[in-house]
Amino acid sequence: MKRPSLPETKLTKYQASISLSVALVATILLTIPAKSETLVERGRYLVNTILACGNCHTPKTPEGNPIAEKELSGGVSFTTPAFNAIAANITPDKETGIGSWSDDDIKRAITEGIRPPQAKLPGVPLAAVMPASFYKALLPRDLDAIVAYLRSVKPVRNEVALPEYKMPVVHQPYPDAEAGFTTKDLQDPVRRGTYLATIGHCMECHSAREKGVSDYTAGFGVGGRKFGPSLVQGVQADWKGSIARNITSHSEKGIGAWTDEEIKRAITGGISRNGKKLEPPMAFGWYSNLSPDDLDAIVTWLRKVPPGG
Template sequence: MRWLVTVWLIGTGLLAAPAWGQQASPAVQRGKAVFHATGGCGCHTDVKNKGPFMAGGRPIATPFGNVYATNITPDTETGIGSWSEQDFINAMTKGIGPDSKHYFPVFPYTSFTRMTRQDLLDLRAYLLSISPVRQANQPNTLRFPFGWRGGLSGWKWLYLRTGPLQPDAAQSAEWNRGAYLVNAQAHCGECHTPRNFMGGLKTSMRYAGAVEGPEGQLAPNITPDEATGIGDWTIADVVWYLQTGLKPDGDDTQGLMSEVIEHGYQHMPEADLRAMAVYLRSLEPIVNKVEPKDK
């Protein structure tokens, strides 16, 4: 069954396949691993409308209006094909495009800034290896004043702290690997942390879940609180969930998280998934039952 699904995904353009007979370079291979750790950059493919792989156009609903994901294929006119290495680094770590415009923080550069430069360059190498698609980016439909890019410099002063994540010498190598994956590459906090009225993360509630998560979906509490989080999950449970989307009670995940697992996490080495589980299980438990507002 899995090979049938894979064939279908490649045929519809939802998974990229190298040209016949081509061998990916080491940088591209490393970059593909980083790509999977990000959850497969799923926001950049309009899956619902069967859009081309990484060509953008997917509407991302926020409390402030819709932001449309951009084309990150190597097309030189509508994608990132003409970007320099530094252009890519600036976008990923500072939220600034080659045209010096600020990016809205729906693009999680506040987490990607914690990635190492080498991982960022490897990710760029992978993205430049996929098929270019000429597809213009759609304008965002954010309400005033949230669509005003000039205000983002002040927002970044408040909420953006640049620089790669530093390891904690008091913790194990596995814990540090998990912290890097969860906080930087996988950017889990961007979805599983509630935001304030300005769209900034409520750091005191980090990973405690959000009612208005990405695309308007609930993002559950993933701190190890036993009543409202994942406190009764074992490390093996977390690994299995990230591989299959199946919860310990047998229920399966839905929505955006299922895409993240399908196109990203299930392709990661089990050792990395275990490191993520070890880190998540070490967090401070926060009591926060995430339910729909009308419940």
């Protein structure tokens, strides 16, 4: 027997009222602003753009590309007159990563460069290459976001060799981080740019440096710091010798005469004004995912860096 079917256009009163409510909900959803980003999303954005934690902490292929499935499981090996250290495994693996650390333990390591009591080297300061004196500037919500993101990445088992310290560890203070920031600063393009450039530690690489000490006054942003080759997990790595350039607003020695687009192409694409490819260690690949607003703020800040060099 053939089942009687309702003509599709004729809805019962009940069905009609459901479809009306669906339409209403859809309208409401479209008119309210997009849900603000969660802590993990904010953390993912910061860690994978301006902070570029993975530029040091994620192992790379011999060509220098980060290996996604080994994200943050231990990366670049640094050999300097002051220390030999490998960027640690900061995945949530309990034994070889930071899975047994509390939120406060992780925050203290990031912003003060101190290990917690349960670390393999309890309470011992982290080598100065871990940019804690810049991360000191992190706003509380951003720090919470970073921790939330670190907890969300895949735990990877990878025992990283313990560091060796040949001199006492000194984390040189960075003036803008010492002065600090407020959430309101993020609304102002210059302050927002200053914040991003601080947590991105641009001037740690780009300022003049002698005997391991950076000059954040006369040498601020003038370039000249040399980066030698280093090792990634025993593989000869991407950090070819390159020399940081003058990024002050000086019209000849610096980038004062560059257009905004040229500056953005250098930061996010690793291409200099003359079209030449820029070499590591600057984190071009990470910066390529910066939001347009954040990139504009960084350019606004760069324009204010006093000419030098």
